[in-house]
Amino acid sequence: MKRIVSLLSAVFLAGITAMAQQRPPAISSPDVHPDHSITFRYFSRNAKKVMVSGEFLSAPVAMTKDTLGIWSVTVPPVKPDIYPYSFTVDSVQMSDPNNTYIFANERFKRSIVDVPGDQLLVHSLQNVPHGKVSYRYYKSGTLGTTRQLLVYTPPGFDPNGKTRYPVLYLIHGGSDTEETWTKVGRANLIADNLMAQGKAKPMLIVMPYGNVRPAPMPDFTKDMVNDIVPFIEANFPVIKESKGRAVAGFSVGGGQTLNIGLTNPDKFAYVCSYAPFTATDEFKKNFTDWSPDAAQMNKQLKLFTISVGTEDFLYEPVKQNIAMFKDKKLAVKSYIVPGGHTWMNCKQYLATTLQEVFK
């Protein structure tokens, strides 16, 4: 996915952009090498110190400047995956200005670097049939506005055919956007690849925008149940029963998943929560002094999973929640794996549970 800037086009672009307005020269960053080492570059004649931070590094590393003002550093080989990173130029943290691939988020600007494996990874663009990702608008009566969501439809999807598809409703993290699951999580490519191998059922994946600020958080639960699900069911050939609906999400979206799914087990038969953040009023209200009819819920829920990494900063509260649900006699399946509160882990959580829903 890296877009190499050749010398010729760099000269050509330098010409046009110099005329249009003053911009830095065209340089290539990041460059991922065959041995999985990565070179990062940044242009500044005036900066005093440039550092790169990334989720493949245990600490920021310094770049060095050449005589033209191009700062660079090459980091040793890293495990193939997609990683967020950023530059710190003097006191300023920023995304890599030469990298098109930005971490879709409302509060920080980081770039992402894709280190391909020697074998294709579950999130790689592979030579398989591809589904489509469509950007759609829906009217939210709950929130009194028009909102955007993304819909993945699988390869061979026929909007007018007789097939009725199940739907996974997939929610991003706290300050992410409706694009984070495709742009960073590659949910569409993970689905393409698992479906091509027959490991996941053909399904729609609906990726809404989960933040409802300044509305109170529980309004997203209402938006999901009263606006998003009805919009999808009115516009796509889908199964309109709980056995055709799954809800999943990461971090704040993982907490929303528990709130939405476990208070509506008649509507969602599959609930998959990834590293859930649950220190919210809504979660407290729903699950403190909670006395569920466990036998009934275990019948309704065909799958209830919670995933978390042992280095996740939420590992302890997530373990406590798993214990709490077990204590209520709910059939919760836990996936405890290595790793932190990262989108590298998040992709794996999705890849695991995509193979289990609707089966």
Add this chain to the structure above:
Amino acid sequence: MKRIVSLLSAVFLAGITAMAQQRPPAISSPDVHPDHSITFRYFSRNAKKVMVSGEFLSAPVAMTKDTLGIWSVTVPPVKPDIYPYSFTVDSVQMSDPNNTYIFANERFKRSIVDVPGDQLLVHSLQNVPHGKVSYRYYKSGTLGTTRQLLVYTPPGFDPNGKTRYPVLYLIHGGSDTEETWTKVGRANLIADNLMAQGKAKPMLIVMPYGNVRPAPMPDFTKDMVNDIVPFIEANFPVIKESKGRAVAGFSVGGGQTLNIGLTNPDKFAYVCSYAPFTATDEFKKNFTDWSPDAAQMNKQLKLFTISVGTEDFLYEPVKQNIAMFKDKKLAVKSYIVPGGHTWMNCKQYLATTLQEVFK
């Protein structure tokens, strides 16, 4: 489209993110006020100088810092439109870290601010039926790779119906991406609004990625004719004749439009070039010592337009090209309007020509 961060959610997010990793506090930027003035904010305790630059300003303006380290400035009312802007923090130019809306581009990182009008604008999200924007992959035999393109399908589009739609192939500027026409140019909303008013014909709009670096530029002409058009015609119910194909583009894409359209008048009956950049080998090769059969081409081309602003840095060469095409007796229609080499102008060029193609 602005996402307001309430005090409550700011506290909530500050909690989770402080735990996850060190991030700046949640602040709201930009804030567009009812009188169309705009407040920009940036957090830094250490910066010495923070400036905002934007296409609504004739020169950068300085922000001032409060005791908490929040820099801000309010600029006087600006004409409603969508504008790119950036911050300069000490020596570093960057996008606004608190704004989700980023100018999709490979070489610079700017943010965009949407200043709504008192009346709805042609690019506003209006209460009309909305088409869909789908992200698709196609295999480019020309370039030997899988590439992404965006396809807008109009409201009421039926992939299996009897209607055959015309297609506008719409190309971005030099360092833009396949997303720039929707993310910055709002091509989908402009089309929704004009179609709702009956001013534009229902059509597909295909937005490919026009950069082929390090391949030579003419390879994009081949990619368009031999890969993109066949992919669309194999996968969508479209008119497979020149009268059902238009090509348009901005800046470098405007030059590509002339190269693609005028060397293939049997394939594209509508050619609309916006502020074309033509200082390329391909353009020189195609149109130096060119002796077209003007009578034949004027019969084939149902519409040939070139748009440019009088303050555009390409105004002079574009005027020379218009004169050159007129000299060759081609029926070129020129739209000379106020404004510069900007996406504000670009949206207007599209809105104008969308009402003329396929009629």
